[in-house]
Amino acid sequence: MAMENWAFTRVQTLADSGIQTIPPEYVRRVEKTHHDPNRFQVPIIDLQLGFSSQQHDQYDSIAAQISRAAENWGFFQIINHGIPDSLIARVQEASKAFFQLPTQEKEAYANEAQNPIGYGSKIGYSPDSEAKLEWGDYYYNAIWPPDMRDMSKWPIQLSDFTESMDEYSRELSKLFELLMEVLSRDLDLESENSLNESVGGERKGLHIRINYYPPCPQPDLVVGLAPHSDPNVLTILLHDQTPGLQIRKNGAWIDVQCVPGALVVNIADQMEILSNGKFKSIEHRGVVHKDRSRMSWAVFCSPPRDVLVSPKRELIDEQHPPLYQGASYGEYLTKFFKKGLDGKGHIHDAKQQDSLVSNS
Numbered sequence: 001m002a003m004e005n006w007a008f009t010r011v012q013t014l015a016d017s018g019i020q021t022i023p024p025e026y027v028r029r030v031e032k033t034h035h036d037p038n039r040f041q042v043p044i045i046d047l048q049l050g051f052s053s054q055q056h057d058q059y060d061s062i063a064a065q066i067s068r069a070a071e072n073w074g075f076f077q078i079i080n081h082g083i084p085d086s087l088i089a090r091v092q093e094a095s096k097a098f099f100q101l102p103t104q105e106k107e108a109y110a111n112e113a114q115n116p117i118g119y120g121s122k123i124g125y126s127p128d129s130e131a132k133l134e135w136g137d138y139y140y141n142a143i144w145p146p147d148m149r150d151m152s153k154w155p156i157q158l159s160d161f162t163e164s165m166d167e168y169s170r171e172l173s174k175l176f177e178l179l180m181e182v183l184s185r186d187l188d189l190e191s192e193n194s195l196n197e198s199v200g201g202e203r204k205g206l207h208i209r210i211n212y213y214p215p216c217p218q219p220d221l222v223v224g225l226a227p228h229s230d231p232n233v234l235t236i237l238l239h240d241q242t243p244g245l246q247i248r249k250n251g252a253w254i255d256v257q258c259v260p261g262a263l264v265v266n267i268a269d270q271m272e273i274l275s276n277g278k279f280k281s282i283e284h285r286g287v288v289h290k291d292r293s294r295m296s297w298a299v300f301c302s303p304p305r306d307v308l309v310s311p312k313r314e315l316i317d318e319q320h321p322p323l324y325q326g327a328s329y330g331e332y333l334t335k336f337f338k339k340g341l342d343g344k345g346h347i348h349d350a351k352q353q354d355s356l357v358s359n360s
């Protein structure tokens with residue numbers, strides 16, 4: 001199959017073509033994985049079906065586990081989170097159907113150079129970028145509230161896509177608010193709703209990135225998704241139980257183990273900033289396989305672009321100066337998309353110059 005213009009060939013098309021040697025645009029130096037499942041395990045927290053009420057017997061103990069994980073890991077998995085398996089299966093089926101559409105039909109939703117919304121193949125889409133391509137295609141759009149969706153890129157013809165996304169995003173909104181409530185309490189903020197209000201309250205939004213990583217003939221030479229920390233507040237990720245998500249822990253890349261029924265939660269950059277560095281936004285990446293595809297569904301909880309995010313006032317005093325400059329979320333995001341995925345580069349840029357000197 002002739003493919004002169006690799007950069008604009010979807011990874012799925014490339015993989016389906018049966019090539020045995022991948023195009024040079026995808027080849028990069030990939031840091032090795034540290035395989036020692038006994039040494040490091042991302043914490044698994046049993047939410048006992050949402051535990052939303054503070055009347056719940058186990059509230060304090062579960063909240064303490066969440067806070068410790070946010071501080072020490074920046075990543076954790078939640079089980080018994082209250083989202084029905086049947087709903088998760090519907091979200092997965094409806095979005096698998098998107099990637100099974102004929103190429104031409106998917107291309108009707110293709111995103112544009114300066115706007116990630118829609119069907120795409122790489123984040124960090126600067127035409128001048130030297131960045132290598134990634135072994136994965138994705139679909140990206142706002143999912144909640146529904147009026148934020150770009151309907152020109154919404155695959156309305158897919159059966160159950162809209163309904164399952166509606167229900168899933170309603171459930172996730174509750175989970176995000178629950179997590180922010182727990183983290184506000186841990187920071188001893190003036191109210192449990194404090195973090196939620198700082199990220200826009202009712203105006204905050206959810207976006208989904210559905211990742212499809214096809215099998216790759218030379219998986220050790222590529223990444224499915226380059227190392228990055230997320231620019232938003234909190235992320236909840238679902239995957240298809242194929243390994244591939246890795247986090248950097250103490251300098252080493254380790255696998256996030258597959259736990260049936262679990263959702264993976266991660267602290268993202270705006271939460272690290274709000275907590276003045278107490279909660280950690282951790283670098284992660286996606287790796288791929290020779291013989292199997294993988295899918296994941298990352299849902300990002302974000303403030304509206306005009307909301308200024310800076311360390312919470314209550315956390316600042318003479319002994320605890322602000323470690324990050326405040327910026328509107330829009331400004332932060334513009335820089336993030338301009339630079340592309342870049343480890344923890346963005347949150348590093350947001351650090352105050354004097355704190356960089358003292359913390360480096």
Ligand SMILES: O=C(O)CCC(=O)C(=O)O
Binds near residue numbers: 225230237245296
């Ligand atoms: O595929 C994964 O597990 C990671 C996805 C992710 O980090 C993202 O979409 O930002």
